[in-house]
Amino acid sequence: MTATIIEHGTLICHRQGRPVVLEGQTVEIEAGQITSIYPSSERSKRRNSDAAQVHVVDGSNHLIIPGLINTHHHLYQSLTRGLICVQDAPLFEWLRQLYQRWKRIDYEAVKAAAQISIAELQLSGCTTTSDHFYLFPQGSDARIEAVLDAAETMGMRIHACRGSMSVGESKGGLPPDVCTQSEADILKDCQRALERFHDPSPGAMRRIDLAPCSPFSVSPELLRDTAVLARERGALLHTHAAETADEERYCLDRFKMRPIEWLEKMQWLGPDVYLAHCVHLDEKDIRRLADTNTGIAHCPCSNMRLGSGIAPVRALLDADARVGLGVDGSSSNDGGNLLAEARQALLLQRVSQGAEVLSVAEAFTLATLGSAAVLNRPWLGNIESGCVADLAMFRRDDIALAGAIEQDPLGALMLCHVGRADRVLINGRTVVEDGQISTIDLPTLVERFNRLVRDVFRE
Ligand SMILES: [Zn+2]
Structure with a gap:
């Protein structure tokens, strides 16, 4: 040895x-x-x-x-970063435009994009990432193995979230129907991924989390059934929540509740749940997130890029909520530098509430022990x-x-x-x-990746 x-x-x-x-x-x-x-x-x-x-x-x-820990990413999105038509768009418009490109993904594109995104993370000192992969277009061979394969070749510790979208435009959701799957197919593949790839051991290199995409792309039944399946298998639950004012309006219109209330009703708060963003919270939301020990993946660059707002990180920390950091996908950041993200977290809180609101030590803690707590990984x-x-x-x-x-x-x-x-x-x-x-030939990968983007994902 x-x-x-x-x-x-x-x-x-x-x-x-x-x-x-x-x-x-x-x-x-x-x-x-x-x-x-x-x-x-x-x-x-x-x-x-x-x-x-x-x-x-x-x-x-x-x-x-x-090693820094990233609690929210969509590794495949490096395929569509810097896209002209979404450079100045808010979330819902950004998504509508991007779905049209994302429906072209396949196994090889997802793997190459994941390798690019992981390389960026590692070069910034990041050693563990969560990846929220929720796009399985009808007819595509894209599957979670593409992400796991990329992580394994590069020695990355990963929480691969088997994501999902089941409510397309024809049912009042945001994604085009071709990007959605039936609830039965989703649950079957979640079960398969857990059985084949989930490692619950304390030092696991690979865990599977279950992750319906957002309140505006999945059904209540899928949210509930996914939570039951994850809890049977001891896996974590992850989704986007309270990211934008548009999402809040969607939830109030459709469910007559704010996003966090809706998630609580769906049994989606608790120590085995972590939520990306949590920007639009009122005092009651903050108390519920803290009291239920729900984890929060704070993504300051993405929130600034999409003009989503400023997450109340100080109030969440004061309430003893579990808060970590995420870079979010490369189509809304548009880079995966976790050390820079910690710096942005520090600066963004100070914009809203003054220099004393978040200390240098707290920003470092968010990217290390805070993120480890969000992923329930005490040995990281x-x-x-x-x-x-x-x-x-x-x-x-x-x-x-x-x-x-x-x-x-x-x-x-x-x-x-x-x-x-x-x-x-x-x-x-x-x-x-x-x-x-040192694990792959990065210059060759970048050349191949740029050719792929030029041929398939450019406007
Ligand atoms: Zn995201």
């Missing part, structure tokens, strides 16, 4: 519930797990590993943080013995950190605009080395 020992690093991790900076530390890794952490000056008497092969990494020029989001070996290492001499690194390493990472991680480990495996993806 091979062990990895990272020496002389500056760790930014959590101790007693708050971020701390620990200089000159050694991290020992074996079998995908962090086995011990101690001052590098004590290495001669503290080295624990008796592995046959030991790979030693010099971390003296690095800040080392827990920190650097300590027993945690999975998911680490992101940033060069101390990165131009973006110059000067700031001498003031405060944590503040430097959160406030400066750092480009790329230099090295990223997931489950102990190196997936980024010297600032480059």
Whole structure:
């Protein structure tokens, strides 16, 4: 067995519930797990590993943080980012235009897009992502294996959400009918995905969550039946909720309730549920989300890009709700940089309520322990013995950190605009080395991907 020992690093991790900076530390890794952490000056008497092969990494020029965790994405959407006709559109118009392109997806397009999106995430220091994949056009061979395949080739830890849409335009929903499936087909495939791919173990690389797309694209029956199935199998539930004022109007018109009330009626609040966005909340919604321990995936860039609004993150944290971060799909961000997303979360809250509303430490926590809590993954989001070996290492001499690194390493990472991680480990495996993806030939993939977009997904 091979062990990895990272020496002389500056760790930014959590101790007693708050971020701390620990200089000159050694991290020992074996079998995908962090086995011990101690001052590098004590290495001669503290080295624990008796592995046959030991790979030693010099971390003296690095800040080392827990791998960042992304709680909401649509990996396939890199196929349609930057599309001219939706550059200035709000959510419902944006969706109507994009459905027309998305109905062209197939297995290979989804896999290539997922690889592109995962590469971007990893280069920003992200090691776990949720992917909300809800598009299974009639006649297409697209299926959840395309996403799982991409994640596996790139060593990414994933919560692959088997999404769904069952209410098309002919039934008063938003998507074209060709992008929807019957409830029976959806539930059958959800069951299949859970049976074949869901790994409930604490250090799982692959979990399946169930994820009807939104209140305006699925039936009440599908919401209820999906919740029953997920709870039978111990899987998480995920959907979009309270994202825009249009969605709120849709729910009030159709269900005579606000989105969060509607979800509660459908048995869709609780510790096994996480909701993307939660922008348009009143005080009662916030209390219900906190009291039911429902997770929230905050997506600041997407909310700004689509003009959806500012999520009440401060009020949610004050109510003790579980809040994590998500970049959302690449058609509404249009990038997958989780470190930049944490910075945006910080800045956006301050726009609405002043500089003291969200601290640097809280923004870091959202992207690490906060997101781990949203995905119910207690062994993710920190650097300590027993945690999975998911680490992101940033060069101390990165131009973006110059000067700031001498003031405060944590503040430097959160406030400066750092480009790329230099090295990223997931489950102990190196997936980024010297600032480059090491699992696939990225330049060749990008060339092939651009050709695909030009031929099939361009206007
Ligand atoms: Zn989304």
